[in-house]
Amino acid sequence: MSKRERFNNLIPSLLSSILPIHTITLLFLESLLEPFTYEFFTNAILVSILVGGVCGLMGVYIILRGMSYIGHGMSHAVFGGAVVSYIVGFNFYLGAAIWGFVSAYLINVITRRNKIKADAAIGVVTTAGFAIGVLLISMTRSYTRNFEALLFGNILGITDQDLAVIMLVTCVTAFFIFFYQKRLLFTLFDKETAKVYGVRTDMAELIFSLILAAVIIASMSSVGVTLIAAAIIAPAISARMLTNNFMKMVVASTIIGVLTAFLGMYSSYFLDSASGATIVLFGTAAFGVSSLYAYSRKLYQTHTHEKFIRHSHPHIHEGEHMHKHRS
């Protein structure tokens, strides 16, 4: 029995010594902890928790900026770079990063002429990048298994290098968001005035885009390129349903991201499913639950003033006809 196994048996054995727990319950607990006996799984759980948190954090700024589509596009574009670097034998992260930045630059160049709008430019450039990846895969069949992991996420595909990269990206992202929060908020809310008041909005946006690209690349192996967009957006929109307060929204989105990523990765072990798809479905479920919560809260808060004014907001009743707005 290895050290790790002994550690994992510790909790059930402790519990059984204190409480008269049935053997079946013990077996159940043991099987719940079973995945943690594998090193690849502890790696995968760590990676997915970090990915979930970082995606949730970035997601808030992305949905408020109205650029959900660029996350989707970037992840697809990066896929081409990943495939090329696999085939050439180049470092995966380096290849994907260069490819990502080149496509971001191309999108920028095309939209600068004003004739073609950003969504169209993203649609062409990023899908072309994806198509190059698919073309190369179909020409070199032997790599199929790896690429499926890249597309949909696979816990078996997560390596120590992935863990190191996502740790680094998490640190950089947290650092950036902490010190740039006010500047980002101001830029998102009112870019023009932010510029007048001395915020270097171009710089903030450029750093934000670079970090987004880094987050996407670091998330590829656990969530998969086709599903990253949902992993970024779902926690953020769930948080948006729960609160109107920006700071609370950032915290809630990060927590929801961590929780759904953990649950998704964990259940993908038992279901033997693609980890990315499972994580994304948990995220969608979180959105469903939070929407239901918001809807029922709205029903509860709806009230009528005088004759015709009917609206909904948090309030405290004072006396019969008075009510006060509450923050």
Next chain:
Amino acid sequence: MKMRHKIKTDSSDIALGNLVEVNDVTFGYSPHKPILENVSVKIPKGRFVGLLGPSGSGKSTLLKIIIGLQKPWKGTITFLGNNITDSHAYSSKSIGYVPQIESIDWNFPVTVKEVIGMGIWNKSGVAPWFSKDVDVMVGIILDDLGIYSSEFRNRQIRELSGGEQQRVFLARALIRKPTILVLDEPVSGVDYNTREKIMEILRSLNHDLDMTIIITTHDLGGIGKRLPWVICMNKRVIAEGDPLKILTKDNLLRTYGLADYNDSIISNDNISNGNTDNTNNNDSFTIPTKYVPPPSDRLKIKNDDDEI
């Protein structure tokens, strides 16, 4: 804010120095299609200036050039005698800017306090949240603007009325203690009472604190006519000076391109203000040097609304 109606003399001839000078500026958004052509404007300290003109006349563009959001193709901008065309050295501290409220996403999840705190984003610590000091300053500014409720600062901006939105944006500019206040269409799309309230606040800022104010407006009858100083624009400066002197048929024709615009605007406005005699407009002796409050007919207008 105290409303002291002290009469000031026109400061254009007094050597106070010009706060902002725009010299021979040409600018456009697409090549070979200038929106501004050889525009020169001088704004002395303490003046309340209105930029008048139809849509697309370049008044908002001129505002953007003054505050440094756009760089002119040709020409220079000076602020207190310093050339700031390239550097925009003043932009970070002495300017208060209020954008058009139409350009804002009002569903954005921020509170009043956060919006006003943005005005001093670089002076409120490195932490991602706004400190207690900001809270105090926000309270003081809101008090000045006539909002005394302590829970107002925690309201979501989506819950605000048009007038409150405008005052929150004004507070964000004023918390910077600016020497010059720049407002883009501050009274477009708001109702009569709100418009008068906002203009009253601006007037008293100009009066009591001697703040230089530049606004743009296409509302010739309601606002432009009552400002102490207007600049009529249509790609270039057509006329500049006291509105009652320069809003002549000829100038309005050149600004708006309508022959009978002058008559219709002035007469309509008098009717809506309940002012039946036209003597006020022809009387060149009652030229205001500062913003003139309207004939107080709010009660009458309210009654009209009630009848409807």
